Amino acid sequence: MNAEIIAVGTELLMGETQDTNTSWIGQRLPEFGLEPEYASIVGDNLTRLTETLDRAWRRSDVVIVMGGLGPTLDDLTRDAIAKMLGEPLTTDPELKDWLEENFARRNVRPMPRQNLRQAGIIPSAVAIRNAMGTAPSWWIDRDGKLLLTLPGPPRELSNMWTTEIAPRLKERLPGKKVMSRTFKTIGLSEAAVDEMARGVYDIPGMDFGVYAKPDGIYLRAIAKADTEAEALNTLLRAETMTRDALGAYIWGTDEEYPPERAGELLLRRGYTLAVMESCTGGMVGAALTETPGSSAYFLGGAITYSGAMKAQAGVPEETLREHGAVSEEAARAMAEAARRTFGADCGVSVTGVAGPGDQDGVKAGTVFIGVATPETAGVSRHEFPSRRPLVRNRAVTAALLQLIQALQERAP
Amino acid sequence: MNAEIIAVGTELLMGETQDTNTSWIGQRLPEFGLEPEYASIVGDNLTRLTETLDRAWRRSDVVIVMGGLGPTLDDLTRDAIAKMLGEPLTTDPELKDWLEENFARRNVRPMPRQNLRQAGIIPSAVAIRNAMGTAPSWWIDRDGKLLLTLPGPPRELSNMWTTEIAPRLKERLPGKKVMSRTFKTIGLSEAAVDEMARGVYDIPGMDFGVYAKPDGIYLRAIAKADTEAEALNTLLRAETMTRDALGAYIWGTDEEYPPERAGELLLRRGYTLAVMESCTGGMVGAALTETPGSSAYFLGGAITYSGAMKAQAGVPEETLREHGAVSEEAARAMAEAARRTFGADCGVSVTGVAGPGDQDGVKAGTVFIGVATPETAGVSRHEFPSRRPLVRNRAVTAALLQLIQALQERAP
Numbered sequence: 001m002n003a004e005i006i007a008v009g010t011e012l013l014m015g016e017t018q019d020t021n022t023s024w025i026g027q028r029l030p031e032f033g034l035e036p037e038y039a040s041i042v043g044d045n046l047t048r049l050t051e052t053l054d055r056a057w058r059r060s061d062v063v064i065v066m067g068g069l070g071p072t073l074d075d076l077t078r079d080a081i082a083k084m085l086g087e088p089l090t091t092d093p094e095l096k097d098w099l100e101e102n103f104a105r106r107n108v109r110p111m112p113r114q115n116l117r118q119a120g121i122i123p124s125a126v127a128i129r130n131a132m133g134t135a136p137s138w139w140i141d142r143d144g145k146l147l148l149t150l151p152g153p154p155r156e157l158s159n160m161w162t163t164e165i166a167p168r169l170k171e172r173l174p175g176k177k178v179m180s181r182t183f184k185t186i187g188l189s190e191a192a193v194d195e196m197a198r199g200v201y202d203i204p205g206m207d208f209g210v211y212a213k214p215d216g217i218y219l220r221a222i223a224k225a226d227t228e229a230e231a232l233n234t235l236l237r238a239e240t241m242t243r244d245a246l247g248a249y250i251w252g253t254d255e256e257y258p259p260e261r262a263g264e265l266l267l268r269r270g271y272t273l274a275v276m277e278s279c280t281g282g283m284v285g286a287a288l289t290e291t292p293g294s295s296a297y298f299l300g301g302a303i304t305y306s307g308a309m310k311a312q313a314g315v316p317e318e319t320l321r322e323h324g325a326v327s328e329e330a331a332r333a334m335a336e337a338a339r340r341t342f343g344a345d346c347g348v349s350v351t352g353v354a355g356p357g358d359q360d361g362v363k364a365g366t367v368f369i370g371v372a373t374p375e376t377a378g379v380s381r382h383e384f385p386s387r388r389p390l391v392r393n394r395a396v397t398a399a400l401l402q403l404i405q406a407l408q409e410r411a412p
Numbered sequence: 413m414n415a416e417i418i419a420v421g422t423e424l425l426m427g428e429t430q431d432t433n434t435s436w437i438g439q440r441l442p443e444f445g446l447e448p449e450y451a452s453i454v455g456d457n458l459t460r461l462t463e464t465l466d467r468a469w470r471r472s473d474v475v476i477v478m479g480g481l482g483p484t485l486d487d488l489t490r491d492a493i494a495k496m497l498g499e500p501l502t503t504d505p506e507l508k509d510w511l512e513e514n515f516a517r518r519n520v521r522p523m524p525r526q527n528l529r530q531a532g533i534i535p536s537a538v539a540i541r542n543a544m545g546t547a548p549s550w551w552i553d554r555d556g557k558l559l560l561t562l563p564g565p566p567r568e569l570s571n572m573w574t575t576e577i578a579p580r581l582k583e584r585l586p587g588k589k590v591m592s593r594t595f596k597t598i599g600l601s602e603a604a605v606d607e608m609a610r611g612v613y614d615i616p617g618m619d620f621g622v623y624a625k626p627d628g629i630y631l632r633a634i635a636k637a638d639t640e641a642e643a644l645n646t647l648l649r650a651e652t653m654t655r656d657a658l659g660a661y662i663w664g665t666d667e668e669y670p671p672e673r674a675g676e677l678l679l680r681r682g683y684t685l686a687v688m689e690s691c692t693g694g695m696v697g698a699a700l701t702e703t704p705g706s707s708a709y710f711l712g713g714a715i716t717y718s719g720a721m722k723a724q725a726g727v728p729e730e731t732l733r734e735h736g737a738v739s740e741e742a743a744r745a746m747a748e749a750a751r752r753t754f755g756a757d758c759g760v761s762v763t764g765v766a767g768p769g770d771q772d773g774v775k776a777g778t779v780f781i782g783v784a785t786p787e788t789a790g791v792s793r794h795e796f797p798s799r800r801p802l803v804r805n806r807a808v809t810a811a812l813l814q815l816i817q818a819l820q821e822r823a824p
Contacts, residue, residue: 392702
C-alpha cells in the first residue's frame with residue numbers, strides 16, 4: 001500500500017525550522033508494509049492545504065498529515081481536512097473537558113479561548129489524546145483509506161506515533177509483515193561487504209541493501225512474510241548467516257551508535273576511559289557523554305588545544321619537539337598520558353589539522369588517533385577531505401570505532 | 413512571484429537521508445522576492461516525478477528541482493523534465509568534453525560509460541557546470557517561467573547556488589528587491605523585544621518578525637524596494653534605529669553564531685580562554701573550536717566528568733564536599749580553576765545534571781554556568797526541561813552567551 005506524508009507550516013517552507021518529521025515517519029512506514037511515494041510541505045494557507053490534501057486522498061492509501069494542529073488561527077489542518085472531506089467541524093465536548101483539565105493541571109484557568117479550536121472534530125474522525133501536548137490526533141478510516149494527523153513538535157509526534165498510532169496501524173493494515181535489521185560494519189569497503197554477504201542474499205523472502213555511512217558500511221536485511229512470526233524467523237536466519245559471514249567486522253546493529261557501543265564494551269570489561277583531544281576540541285568527550293550513565297566508565301580528560309596544554313597534561317615535551325604535535329608519536333603519547341595522568345584504564349587521543357589551512361607543514365585533513373587499553377596500544381593515520389566540520393566529525397567517529405575495535409578484539 | 417521546491421530521491425522519502433536542501437533553499441528565496449508555496453519530495457520514479465514536475469510548472473513561477481542528476485539509471489530528473497516539457501534529450505558535445513576532462517584530471521580513463529548521461533541536455537536548457545562534481549545544473553527560461561536543477565549533495569548545491577544561480581536570479585527576476593538583516597538578542601523576552609523595537613516598525617517599506625531561538629530572541633528586518641540601493645538605504649536606517657533601541661542586548665547579526673562571536677570578542681580584547689566542563693563533557697570546547705583560527709584564543713581545558721577529575725584540575729575539594737559538584741560554588745571555583753590551572757585570562761565552567769534522572773538530590777535539568785574574566789566573575793543557574801540532549805545543548809548556548817555578555821559589558 002502506498003503512503004503520503006504532508007508536513008504543514010510556513011516556517012518549514014521558509015526554512016526557519018528544519019522539517020525532520022518527514023524523514024522520521026518515512027523510516028517507520030516499511031515496517032507496516034507501507035511505501036512512502038510522496039512527501040510535501042505546505043504553508044499555513046487553507047486553499048493550498050485543502051488542495052494538497054485532496055490530491056493525497058485521491059492517490060494514496062494512507063495519508064499522514066503533520067502539524068497545523070495548534071490553537072491559533074493559522075493552524076488550519078483541521079479546517080482543511082473538514083473542507084476536503086465535506087464534513088462539518090464541531091466542538092467535541094469530551095475533548096473540551098480534557099483540554100480544560102489539561103490547563104487546570106497547569107493552573108491556567110480559564111483555558112485560553114483559542115484553545116477551544118483544538119477540541120474540534122469531524123464525524124468520521126476518532127480523536128486520540130496527546131500525552132505531551134494539547135493537540136489531539138485524528139484517526140480517519142473512510143472509504144477504505146486512512147488519514148491521520150500528528151502533532152508537529154517532534155517529541156509529541158514520536159510519542160504519539162509509538163504509543164498510539166503504530167499499534168493501531170498494525171491491527172488495521174492487511175498484507176505482508178515487514179521486519180528489518182541493520183548490521184553496522186567497520187573495516188570493510190562497500191564492495192567487500194557486498195561480496196562477503198552474497199551467500200545471505202539467497203534466503204527467500206528477503207531484500208538486502210548496502211549503504212556507506214560515516215560510521216562504516218551498513219547491511220540492511222528486510223524480511224517480508226504473511227505473518228510476523230514468519231518474518232521474524234526469516235530475519236533470525238539472516239542474522240545467523242550474516243554474523244557467520246561478517247562476524248568480527250560487525251560493531252553494532254539497528255539504532256546502536258558508536259558512543260553507546262563503546263560504552264557497553266567498557267562496562268562489560270569494567271574499564272574506565274579518559275580522552276585527550278586536540279583538533280576535536282572536546283567532541284569525543286561530548287559524544288561519549290551523550291549516553292545516560294556514561295559516568296560509570298567515562299572519567300573525563302583534557303582538551304589540549306595548545307601545545308603547552310599537551311605538555312601540562314603529561315605528554316613528554318621531547319616527543320612534541322621531535323615529532324611535532326600532529327604525529328603518530330604525539331597521538332601515542334597522548335593516549336598513554338590520558339591513561340596515566342587521569343588514572344584511567346583506557347585512553348583515546350586525537351591530534352590533527354582540522355583546516356581549512358595546512359599547519360606546520362601538515363596537510364589539512366590529516367588526523368592521528370591513538371587508543372591505549374591495558375592490552376593494546378595503536379595509532380591510526382587518516383587523511384580526511386579537508387573541510388573543517390567534516391574532518392572533525394569523521395575524526396570523532398574514527399576514534400570511537402578504533403576504541404570499539406580495540407575492545408572487541410579481546411572481548412571475552 | 414511564487415516558487416516551488418522539489419527534492420528528488422527515494423532515500424529522502426524513506427528517511428534514510430534527511431533532506432536539508434529544501435530548508436536551505438527556502439531560506440534564500442525571499443531575498444529574490446520569491447515566496448516558496450510548495451515543497452515536495454518525490455522518489456526515483458519517472459511517472460511520479462514527471463507528474464509532480466508538470467503540476468509545479470503549471471502552478472508556480474519558479475521551480476527548483478534538487479537531486480536526481482547523478483549518472484545512474486535511477487537518476488531521472490533530466491528524463492522527467494524532458495518528458496514534461498516535451499523536448500528531446502540529447503548529448504551535449506561540450507558537456508561531454510568537460511566531463512571527460514573532469515575524469516581525466518582524476519586519472520579515470522576512459523570515463524565510465526554511464527556518466528555520459530550527465531552530458532544530456534534539452535533545447536531550452538542552458539547547462540551550468542558544477543565546480544564540485546559531475547552533475548551540471550540546468551537553467552530553463554521558457555514561457556515566462558524558470559525551472560532550475562541543482563545537484564543533490566548539499567555542498568555542491570550550496571556552491572552552485574551561491575556562485576552561479578543567485579547572481580543569475582538577481583539579473584533575471586523583476587520587481588522589488590528584498591534585503592534582510594537579523595538581530596540576535598539575549599536577556600530579553602519575545603514580548604520585550606517586540607515592545608522595545610516598536611518605534612522601528614514604523615519605517616515605511618519594511619517588514620519585521622520576532623522569533624524565539626535557542627540562542628535568544630531574533631528580530632528580523634526585511635526591506636523591500638524597487639532598487640537594491642533603496643532597499644539597502646531602508647535597511648541601514650532600520651539598523652541604526654534597532655541598535656538605538658536594543659543596543660546592549662544585541663550580541664550578533666545574520667549568520668553570526670555564539671562560538672564565533674565569543675571568539676571575536678576574545679580576540680578584540682587579547683584574552684585567552686580555558687574551559688572546565690562536567691555535564692557537557694566537552695561540548696563547549698567542541699563549539700568554540702568550530703571556528704577556524706580558534707587556537708589564537710582557545711587554549712583548551714578539562715573535561716571533569718568525575719569528582720576526582722575536578723579536584724585534579726584545581727577545584728578545592730572542600731568546595732565540592734561542602735556544596736556538592738553541582739552548585740553555584742562549584743561552578744564559580746571551576747571557572748576560576750580553569751583560568752588558574754591552565755594560565756588563561758578567562759574561564760568558563762559548566763556543571764549540572766543532564767538527566768534523565770536526578771542526581772544526589774539535584775533535579776535533572778539543573779545547570780550552573782560560571783564565567784570568570786580578568787574583570788568579572790559570575791555564575792548563573794538554569795533549570796532546563798529535563799531531556800538529556802536538550803539540557804546539554806541549552807547549557808552550551810547559555811555558557812557561550814554568558815561569556816559574550818561578560819566580554820561585551822566591558823568591551824572598549
